[in-house]
Amino acid sequence: MKENKNKKNPSYAKWGYIFVASFFVVYFLFTFIPQVLTIYDSFFDYTDIVGTLETEVSFAGLKNYKMLFSRNIRGDIEILRCLGNTIIIWLIGVIPQMSFGLLIALIFTSSKLRLKGTGFFKTVFYMPNLIMAAAFASLILALFGTIGPFHTLFVEKGWIAQTFDFISDKTWARILIAFMNFLMWFGNTTILLMAGIQGIDNSVFESAKIDGASSVHVLWDITLPLLKPIAVYVFITSMIGGLQMFDVAEVLTGKAKNNSTRTIVMLINDYLKVGNYGHAGAVSVVLFIITAILSLIIFRSINRKGESMS
């Protein structure tokens, strides 16, 4: 049966589908299929072929998952430890990142201060985001390594012993990684929060001023609540990115095998490096589930508050 072609209102809908189809093809081939294969791999035992060139693997059921969550010889459960490392390093970085970003955003959009040249500063703040993470980490490694300037200086002043190593130290290594993340991302946060603030209708501020609200009041009861959608977006994307933290930590502390800065993706990488795809797949699946759950929790809790307010 011929389709009814209405010449007065030609249907462009199919073009919409065709254009969107390209995204779905790419997603399907390069994201969906690998995800399915990863989950598939996680149920097989690759440990018999690690270190050899064999390819036959046997079905392992939930063995990989069981092994992941059992205590290792060092006394910890590696996957939980890595998860802890990831979250801690992320928190150390995201709290200053959002506070600082918010502070600068408020300053730059303040009607009282009316700063000039904010465009220039926005560019400068954003620039660290463009640095390749691996290059940045190599720089920090050179600065804080055992023959780097900081080490030499601190030893001279007697603040640290000669054998101290910033990169292997639990606290310092985490701070360095968090600092790098902060530097790389606060510009992005600033710009987004600025856009959020500028998106608030000016009439709201004016009426508040007329009502005699103090600037603290304005900040707390108007700006911040109206900023919430953007802030939530920044927080969730930062968290998802934070959970996947890899290149900075790996380049800085991967070689030294610092147990306190091994992130979850570094753990996956450890398994991938040796060809243990079963365990790597299992960790990936766990990470996926955790990310999904956390995102859902945050999303729901923010929205629920919003609903109760309205």
Add this chain to the structure above:
Amino acid sequence: MNKLLKKFLAVSFVFVLTFVLIGCGETNGSDDELNDGGSIFHIYAWNTEFQGFFNKYVSDEKANDSSIETYHLDGVPVKWTIVTSDNGAYQNALDMALRENATANEENKVDMFLAEADYILKYVNTSLTKDIEKIGVDDFSQAYQYTVDIGTDRTGVIKAASFQCCPAGMVYRRSIALEVLGVSEPEDVQPLVDSWEKFEDVAEMMQEKGYYMTGSYADTYRVFSNNADKPWVDENKQVQIPTPVQTWMEQAEKFVKEGYTKTEGVWDGGKTIEFAEGGKVFCTFGPAWYYNFCMGPAMGEGDEHVGGTYGDWGLITGPQAYFWGGTWLLCPSAGSNDTLVAKTMNAFLNNEEILERLVKEDSQFSNNKKVNAKVAADYDAEGKGNGLLNGQNDTKVWVEMADNIVVRYSTIYDQHCNEGLQTAFVKFLKNDAEINTKEKALADFYADLLKAFPNLVVPD
């Protein structure tokens, strides 16, 4: 729209199926016949060292010239795939290529590849590599036995040929020896350090005069590990630390505690900077390729060697002879240029003219006893020697040492164990807050080892 959607899904489903089915490849090529006739001679390596020698000595062009775009062997163009060995990238790429070699197209098929002693066992013990005696490489009469042993699989089939022999010893600073020990010539220094006890005694003397014995806690690791008395893992998958490695752990702990060495790694800048003028390190360990190419700060700047310690070094056996490194050539079972592989291997095993030039012009130590002995004698007659070593005839030293190298007890876990033990132990040496005892360092090492090989059994 429904029809379009259905068609789209059907096509993509077929697409997916094709990808999945390609993965179920064939098994390997024939092991007995020669696979020849490939249009490209494709070689895998992790750096360009061998490529330089290949171009200069074996290729049709017989020169390593940057103006030549493509080299040939017997008319066949040569293609190199160089992947760095950092983070295991080289082995990952090579493993993938080898597994798919049977079904790979001419461009991608691997015809020959290089491997190091640390991980070669994996490639020797698989059916994916070929018996090289069957492709015409069967004269090992002049090769050093350990190089043949390393390339032999468990059934006695030889799978790999080495183009180098890498005996290693101790290089020391002559001026520091003179100041602290009162002597500086190799024949006088050797008796003072020919055992580990004497080595420790000298270390104490060095420390008293303000010098470090070695620049790295790990400088002596390989001397111990390459003289292992048992394999890292026995037939029951039980992990056991070879006795020499345990000795190393004790020595490293003492040396760090007493200040005889620095807490730097073998390749760290903190160690090599001490090779420059005014450096405080007495000795290091390595083969010819180490002191010729990896002691940059010792070489100084320019022909005058400004700021270096050129000419202030001497080579001796030290407390124990060992070997370090070496490059082996292997032939995949499903390659396409077996005759060219054989030609290359034979050239580097037995072509005396090429090998003599390799030793004399490129400062290598070849895998041919006759050539090495001849060059050593030539150098003696001409009074020639190595500039860094104050004119010492190092080839002669190696000729005497190399025959005694014996390698047994290799396992596929060696690379992991050697690297893993050192990485864990250095945390203890550096007073890590968490890994603060030897037992915890070992636990850390075992935990890491079990991540890769969960089926191993570790000591309690």
